[in-house]
Amino acid sequence: xxxxxxxxxxxxxxxxxxxxxxxxxxxxxxxxxxxxxxxxxxxxxxxxxxxxxxxxxxxxxxxxxxxxxxxxxxxxxxxxxxxxxxxxxxxxxxxxxxxxxxxxxxxxxxxxxxxxxxxxxxxxxxxxxxxxxxxxxxxxxxxxxxxxxxxxxxxxxxxxxxxxxxxxxxxxxxxxxxxxxxxxxxxxxxxxxxxxxxxxxxxxxxxxxxxxxxxxxxxxxxxxxxxxxxxxxxxxxxxxxxxxxxxxxxxxxxxxxxxxxxxxxxxxxxxxxxxxxxxxxxxxxxxxxxxxxxxxxxxxxxxxxxxxxxxxxxxxxxxxxxxxxxxxxxxxxxxxxxxxxxxxxxxxxxxxxxxxxxxxxxxxxxxxx
Amino acid sequence: xxxxxxxxxxxxxxxxxxxxxxxxxxxxxxxxxxxxxxxxxxxxxxxxxxxxxxxxxxxxxxxxxxxxxxxxxxxxxxxxxxxxxxxxxxxxxxxxxxxxxxxxxxxxxxxxxxxxxxxxxxxxxxxxxxxxxxxxxxxxxxxxxxxxxxxxxxxxxxxxxxxxxxxxxxxxxxxxxxxxxxxxxxxxxxxxxxxxxxxxxxxxxxxxxxxxxxxxxxxxxxxxxxxxxxxxxxxxxxxxxxxxxxxxxxxxxxxxxxxxxxxxxxxxx
Numbered sequence: 001x002x003x004x005x006x007x008x009x010x011x012x013x014x015x016x017x018x019x020x021x022x023x024x025x026x027x028x029x030x031x032x033x034x035x036x037x038x039x040x041x042x043x044x045x046x047x048x049x050x051x052x053x054x055x056x057x058x059x060x061x062x063x064x065x066x067x068x069x070x071x072x073x074x075x076x077x078x079x080x081x082x083x084x085x086x087x088x089x090x091x092x093x094x095x096x097x098x099x100x101x102x103x104x105x106x107x108x109x110x111x112x113x114x115x116x117x118x119x120x121x122x123x124x125x126x127x128x129x130x131x132x133x134x135x136x137x138x139x140x141x142x143x144x145x146x147x148x149x150x151x152x153x154x155x156x157x158x159x160x161x162x163x164x165x166x167x168x169x170x171x172x173x174x175x176x177x178x179x180x181x182x183x184x185x186x187x188x189x190x191x192x193x194x195x196x197x198x199x200x201x202x203x204x205x206x207x208x209x210x211x212x213x214x215x216x217x218x219x220x221x222x223x224x225x226x227x228x229x230x231x232x233x234x235x236x237x238x239x240x241x242x243x244x245x246x247x248x249x250x251x252x253x254x255x256x257x258x259x260x261x262x263x264x265x266x267x268x269x270x271x272x273x274x275x276x277x278x279x280x281x282x283x284x285x286x287x288x289x290x291x292x293x294x295x296x297x298x299x300x301x302x303x304x305x306x307x308x309x310x311x312x313x314x315x316x317x318x319x320x321x322x323x324x325x326x327x328x329x330x331x332x333x334x335x336x337x338x339x340x341x342x343x344x345x346x347x348x349x350x351x352x353x354x355x356x357x358x359x360x361x362x363x364x365x366x367x368x369x
Numbered sequence: 370x371x372x373x374x375x376x377x378x379x380x381x382x383x384x385x386x387x388x389x390x391x392x393x394x395x396x397x398x399x400x401x402x403x404x405x406x407x408x409x410x411x412x413x414x415x416x417x418x419x420x421x422x423x424x425x426x427x428x429x430x431x432x433x434x435x436x437x438x439x440x441x442x443x444x445x446x447x448x449x450x451x452x453x454x455x456x457x458x459x460x461x462x463x464x465x466x467x468x469x470x471x472x473x474x475x476x477x478x479x480x481x482x483x484x485x486x487x488x489x490x491x492x493x494x495x496x497x498x499x500x501x502x503x504x505x506x507x508x509x510x511x512x513x514x515x516x517x518x519x520x521x522x523x524x525x526x527x528x529x530x531x532x533x534x535x536x537x538x539x540x541x542x543x544x545x546x547x548x549x550x551x552x553x554x555x556x557x558x559x560x561x562x563x564x565x566x567x568x569x570x571x572x573x574x575x576x577x578x579x580x581x582x583x584x585x586x587x588x589x590x591x592x593x594x595x596x597x598x599x600x601x602x603x604x605x606x607x608x609x610x611x612x613x614x615x616x617x618x619x620x621x622x623x624x625x626x627x628x629x630x631x632x633x634x635x636x637x638x
């Protein structure tokens with residue numbers, strides 16, 4: 001048993017941390033305020049290959065397709081300063097780009113994967129509807145076959161990256177066999193006529209991340225855009241969510257780490273009753289608990305990522321990682337604001353934003369209620 | 370064309386701590402970084418390659434841990450990296466260091482038969498030793514022209530080098546020479562790129578750091594490391610702060626008057 005990271009993983013953490021602190025952290029508060037991702041950061045993120053992290057170099061990616069731990073580290077380090085960016089690249093990579101790499105055929109990889117991996121197009125995974133989401137089988141958006149095309153009708157909600165996406169993976173009801181609903185995943189180019197972006201959600205947290213309603217009105221998709229075979233959507237969808245959970249776990253882990261570091265820093269600066277508040281045992285207990293939670297989340301997240309790389313079934317590990325990490329983030333954010341006292345409510349300190357952002361992790365990629 | 374860039378791994382702190390008993394730098398718990406000036410040297414090397422072609426080769430002398438620094442510059446886009454590591458290199462002053470680096474460069478040049486067209490780039494100085502001597506000494510060892518404090522660099526007609534040299538900010542001069550040349554660069558010359566994830570993956574999966582010891586470069590043991598050093602460190606200490614500086618406020622007349630009184634009181638005038 002080896003808990004050590006490789007030199008490559010250590011370097012990826014170091015560089016991603018430097019990048020996030022230098023380029024993302026200074027604009028995170030403003031991006032949160034205006035609910036938009038910063039376009040300059042977007043360009044830099046593309047240059048750094050964060051949109052193709054877990055895709056091989058031959059398809060324009062960074063080459064971490066066999067190193068999910070390193071991918072998790074990228075997501076974690078970005079999440080340490082800004083959950084919005086972490087969820088944007090995390091979702092793009094894990095539940096849109098990576099599935100096309102894993103389940104797509106050569107033509108699909110050539111056409112869709114390369115622009116996604118280079119960040120020329122942003123990807124989204126569209127499962128959730130008004131009556132479906134955690135209940136994946138409840139999908140009502142229909143795909144009707146006509147000639148060698150499928151016609152998509154219906155709408156999706158809460159689609160992360162939806163409003164900024166160029167390529168979508170859409171889970172649709174493609175028919176019934178023996179009165180059992182058949183689901184199929186289609187790769188949809190957002191230039192396709194009949195497709196439109198509906199309401200952009202105004203959210204409590206991860207405000208800079210785009211969450212949108214997507215409307216499909218007679219959207220004609222060629223048959224060759226079916227991902228992983230007709231009627232395979234349910235099985236594939238669950239596998240895609242499995243990988244997505246590692247990403248959300250890593251994002252929450254980063255957020256929890258950010259809360260912990262902000263708390264330690266503040267406790268060593270803030271003086272009350274003639275001493276640094278970090279000298280008080282009441283504060284030390286909180287920080288000890290946060291540290292333990294963060295470490296637990298990290299171990300579970302990396303273990304799930306490791307199992308993925310070992311080609312083991314990581315579904316359960318990923319779910320546990322996501323549960324523990326999302327709860328660790330919420331608890332750490334709560335305690336971080338407590339430690340900051342009244343200042344924790346102020347936008348001058350990032351923990352105010354962390355507190356609002358933390359809640360999302362508990363719902364993303366299936367609710368942990 | 371070969372572009373050699375020399376880098377050094379240094380302690381990543383602005384204020385060093387010194388062990389009062391041993392008079393040596395306290396290195397425990399201090400992360401190592403690439404000397405900041407050297408990152409600008411690497412950036413120049415990579416941009417020369419991008420513009421004019423060639424191969425960028427990074428060299429560093431240091432303990433095996435310095436491989437990390439070389440992996441980082443490989444991530445940035447350097448093609449090859451050599452780590453000069455040997456117990457016999459330990460304790461080297463700037464002269465022994467530049468001699469060692471020169472032997473390695475000569476060896477690599479001989480191997481590839483490109484005796485004439487090459488560039489050596491160094492950062493002006495390292496933040497730990499701060500001597501700014503290795504670059505110039507290395508040029509002497511290689512017996513090639515040197516231009517220090519380089520602010521701008523361009524190549525023309527294949528081997529004509531035109532640089533702006535900025536020893537002082539108000540005094541920038543343009544200098545021309547022909548390859549081969551050694552330049553040492555100032556921070557203002559460029560903004561070092563950050564390696565992308567793809568670059569890092571490449572650096573660890575497709576590139577290697579080649580270790581060279583004293584025998585590999587054909588070094589005479591009396592000319593390297595402590596034996597080859599002409600200087601000896603007697604003592605390292607943090608200068609004591611003897612006086613506080615004073616900021617004067619008020620109108621110019623008031624400040625001048627107060628300054629004169631202070632200078633008089635301190636028996637400066």
